[in-house]
Amino acid sequence: MTKRTVRLLSGEQYFNDKLHIYVNRNSESYDLTEHYHDFLELSYVSEGTGTHHTGDECIQVSSGDLFLIPMGTSHVFRPASTAKGNPLIVYNCIVTLDMLNPLISSFPGAHLLQRLLHIPSIFHAQDHSGAAHQLFTSLYREYSIERSEQEAALYALLIQLLILFARMYDGTERNNRIDIPNKMDNLLDLLQMRYAETFTTSQLASAYGVGERQFQRLFVKHTGMSLTQYVQSIRVRAACEKLITTQLKISSIAEAVGYMNTPFFYEIFKKHTGYSPREYRNQQQNR
Structure with missing residues (x-):
């Protein structure tokens, strides 16, 4: 042996x-x-x-x-x-x-x-x-x-x-059970893990078991943001990490985080960070 x-x-x-x-x-x-x-x-x-x-x-x-x-x-x-x-x-x-x-x-x-x-x-x-x-x-x-x-x-x-x-x-x-998460916790976990996918309000409301308007109110109550704002924030955070840790083209990063339209990705990214993706990458690399 x-x-x-x-x-x-x-x-x-x-x-x-x-x-x-x-x-x-x-x-x-x-x-x-x-x-x-x-x-x-x-x-x-x-x-x-x-x-x-x-x-x-x-x-x-x-x-x-x-x-x-x-x-x-x-x-x-x-x-x-x-x-x-x-x-x-x-x-x-x-x-x-x-x-x-x-x-x-x-x-x-x-x-x-x-x-x-x-x-x-x-x-x-x-x-x-x-x-x-x-x-x-x-x-x-x-x-x-x-x-x-x-x-x-x-x-x-x-x-x-x-x-x-x-x-x-x-x-x-405790037998692999922390605190039994409510349905909103499960949905938020889903959005965190699968942020590049597109989920409609209708789909999520149906999974939650309520109407769309009630779901929208509950979502804002839990997160302080609309569904669109929440998904954008997750995607931008993921894009920031990829800009810092990889040399991928910005168009490839946009696609990886869920945006097929690169100009729209630029718009969302600058709205959230104050910088274009290229400016953000350069700033982080020069720190």
């Missing part, structure tokens, strides 16, 4: 005197061997498909998969394919317990998050709402661009991420 090589990744490789938090966006490969570490790791699969290995266990992963990996537990991600156009993209946020304990203690009501620091094995969940995606991408941007109040912004986002993990962990402990 071939002996598995498992090596230690030390926090000294990633942390500095100022920050005991490290965030990256990694295209997984076969270069990294199975490893364990002396820090807590929070991971989010953003794009692609592959596998996650820990010991003798191997599970399939795809966009939306979340992992909390405790100290001392070995694991590694592997892409489904090494083809250039099919990467497995994983966001990783790693933190030391020496930093986390006082951070959690300093937030009123956050003491219950301490249980996440002592879970015995890897915790796996799925991001159905898009909340984890937003938090991980925000963490990555804050970490990558040094600016004023960076440390405070990073730790505030980290607390939000830990709260999200804690709620998911609590739900798993």
Whole structure:
């Protein structure tokens, strides 16, 4: 039997005197061997498909998969394919317990998050709402661009991420049921996950079980926006991420987020951000 090589990744490789938090966006490969570490790791699969290995266990992963990996537990991600156009993209946020304990203690009501620091094995969940995606991408941007109040912004986002993990962990402990979501929660999750598709008010009202006018009133009550405004905001946010993290043509990004008419996409994007897509990309790249 071939002996598995498992090596230690030390926090000294990633942390500095100022920050005991490290965030990256990694295209997984076969270069990294199975490893364990002396820090807590929070991971989010953003794009692609592959596998996650820990010991003798191997599970399939795809966009939306979340992992909390405790100290001392070995694991590694592997892409489904090494083809250039099919990467497995994983966001990783790693933190030391020496930093986390006082951070959690300093937030009123956050003491219950301490249980996440002592879970015995890897915790796996799925991001159905898009909340984890937003938090991980925000963490990555804050970490990558040094600016004023960076440390405070990073730790505030980290607390939000830990709260999200804690709620998911609590739900798993209660037989995979967090709080039974109402129909509007389900519809909002649907819109977050499938923002490039077109859903009419009539379709959503029918799924909700009410008339169109009542649905429109309820939607505004839950979101503060009309259906059109809500979908536009999700699409523009997705376009912003693609403009920053890819070199895709703007017309391709417009199509990817649901706009076949590129000039109309330009109009919507500028309305929401104050910049054209090209101006936004250039501004972010020059920061």
